[in-house]
Amino acid sequence: MTLAAHFAVRRPQHTTEIDLDATAEQVVGLIGPNGAGKSTTLRAIAGLLQISSGSIAIAGRDVAGPGRHMPPNRRRVGFVFQDHLLFPHLTVRQNVAFGPRAHGVRRSDADRLARSWMERLDLAPLADRRPGQLSGGQAQRVAIARALASDPQVLLLDEPTAALDAAAAMGLRTLLRDHLRAFAGVSIVVTHTALDAMVIADRLVVIDQGRIVQTGAPAEVAARPRTQHVAALVGLNLVRGTADAGAVVLPAGGSLVAAEPLSGSVFASFTPSAVSLFATRPTGSPRNVWTGTVVSLAPHGDAIRVQIDATLPLIADITPGALAALDLRPGDPIWASVKATEVSIYAA
16 A cells, blocks of 8 residues: 655645655654645645645555546545544444444444444443543544544544643553554654654654655654754754855854864754853863853753754753853853764755
């Protein structure tokens, strides 16, 4: 089973151009900033949105192309929306059975499929409840069971953990990881959450300004992000500039030095923990030093994350002891430094 999506959706204010191939038993994580084109991509694959040009094929069958737009109910695509969209007047069992029933499956067979999926997703005790009696996590599991019960070839999930609290999100994340990897079709998960992207997906596809700008294994994308959105998602500082033997000239002025003697157009990244903060200009070995202003401070695990407005916008992670010693508050001036050996550069 394969998905071949090579299409464009053109609107007056925005164009989305997608070139995406995915294979069976592969979980694709679709990430990018708001307005990048992620939801447009899902809606076009599902048939909820007509493409302007190109084609979409599922399991070798053309479902969209020049003069062709197969309706959603004929595409064998399951869609799990962020807000569940369960039928409020139906029970959990009836909601899950609705998918196969809508595809012409006999009532008894649809009920059998519903029971099977409810057992797999730990929903059997909730079979006779209605959506209004469910928690957010339970409702999302019902929506996933309903989509899977219809035997789709492609499963689309739009922000499946976004509306859940931390505990429910973690439980659903684990469930999705196990069930999607056993799913025989193609799964595409849109997410803004780093944990979802890293835990659920086998492959990440990054969309920015309507185009795919990076694709690869989660660890690869996290280690070498090519957009500010992905860098922020995985918690890295990222800049783009022109390097000459490791000295990177930045577009906004100033420079950044890396240990690797790379030249040409590059990305440079470094972790927040690599950034050291000082009340006065530091002395000694650091080759990258900037002055700036503290924008915000917030707890981040065992550290304090400091956002700094400088020639190079920075995020730094410091210990609570360092925060107390520096006595930092938003608006305070600050000096920041990063060793050249902590900077990773790679071709842009």
